[in-house]
Amino acid sequence: MPSSPERARLVGTGEIGTEFGIDPDLVSKYYADRDTTGFPEVAGTQGRKRLWEHGAVADWFALVGTAEIAAEFGVSTETVTHWYKHRDATGFPESVGSRGRGKARLWEHDAVAAWYAGQDETRLQQAGRAAGGDPDELLNATQAAHLLGYKNANQITTYLRDRPGYFPDPDVTEELGTPERPWIRRQWRRSTITAWAADRPGSGRRRGSAPPAPALPEVSPEGDPDELLTVDQAAALLGFKSATSFSSSLSQGNLPLLKETDGILPGARGRARQAWSRHRILEQAAQRSGRGRRTSSPPR
Known part of the structure; x- marks a missing residue:
């Protein structure tokens, strides 16, 4: 395909995520697994940031x-x-x-x-x-992963751990095992998995629209300055439209005061979630809006 300034333009994970409607972390995973995914090789770097030719990435997304x-x-x-x-x-x-x-x-x-x-x-x-098969058939994580074309259940586990609300909740959850060795069996109806797969962010880019992002919570700037707030709360305080856009901006280095977290909080299903203190988030908000002066230097 003939070269053009647009095709030769270098883009990072954030820009790719925004254009093609996926999480920037997933772009990094596509690249890390490029022997399997065929994702394009890096065309350059900017500091530690990997860059790809836009044309090569667009061609990759055009193939299914x-x-x-x-x-x-x-x-x-x-x-x-x-x-x-x-x-x-x-x-x-x-x-x-x-x-x-x-x-x-x-x-x-x-x-x-x-x-x-x-x-x-x-x-x-x-x-x-x-x-x-039967749309009401119950599938475990491994079977659901196979239906979605994943190698194993690790991708589903990652969704449940890192992106609460993105992957559907199990239709059946059972607490099994013994008090000494408890474990939880999660199962999804086949129809639940196929419905999610048809409408998930990423597939929607080819239909012209993506599902709306979950609404962010209402978070007051008032309160304990040392209170730890999670990604969606930080996104709300900073004026982002979604937690995904916050994560994208963070990964691109646009929120230097939040590069390091202040702690970890338990999330859905007991999974760990990143958290920052309210006062640091507000300092970052002031820096973004230009209303205040930075009180600390971003980590190098």
Whole structure:
């Protein structure tokens, strides 16, 4: 593809996250797992910040794999494989490449979307349900991960730990084991997982809209200056529209006074959450607005 200033423009994780509707941390994970994901190599650096050519990143996002097609169109990965395997009969588009060590097939998203638009949606959805199984079937984390195209349950565990409210709560939660060795079994209905996959942030970028971010809490600047506040509370005090935009700005180094946390608080399901003191957040707010002078230097 011909080079242009726009394609050659260098972008970091924050800019990529904003444009394509995903968490900047997920961009870093795509890069860390590039042997599997095929994410582009770094084209440059700015300090410790990695930078990529915008064109290469845009090309990567324009290609979709089996799991992404299944998620967007609400069918199982088995159904997508069936469409491709029998493409002489179904007319499903040819693969245009592969990604990662496993050589997972890739398709142009626009070609798949155009093909799907010309099909009988009712028939396709019925085929998807037949291949995908009972929508009321209960799946554990490993089975849900497999349905979503993940290697194992680690991605779901990460969602539950680091992004409360992003991944759906289990439909069934059971406390099992013994008092000495308790454990919790979490299960989701197949329909819960497929509904989330179809509407999750990231897939929505190709449909022209993303689900609205959870509303931030109302947080007063008054109160104990040493009280620890979590990400969503800090985002609210600083005037961000969402916790994700706060995290993106933080990762880009735009909030130097909050580079280091002041503590850790228990979050949903007992998971640890980053926290900052109210007075530090307010100092950062004053610096952002220009109303106050910085009282401390950002960590180097």
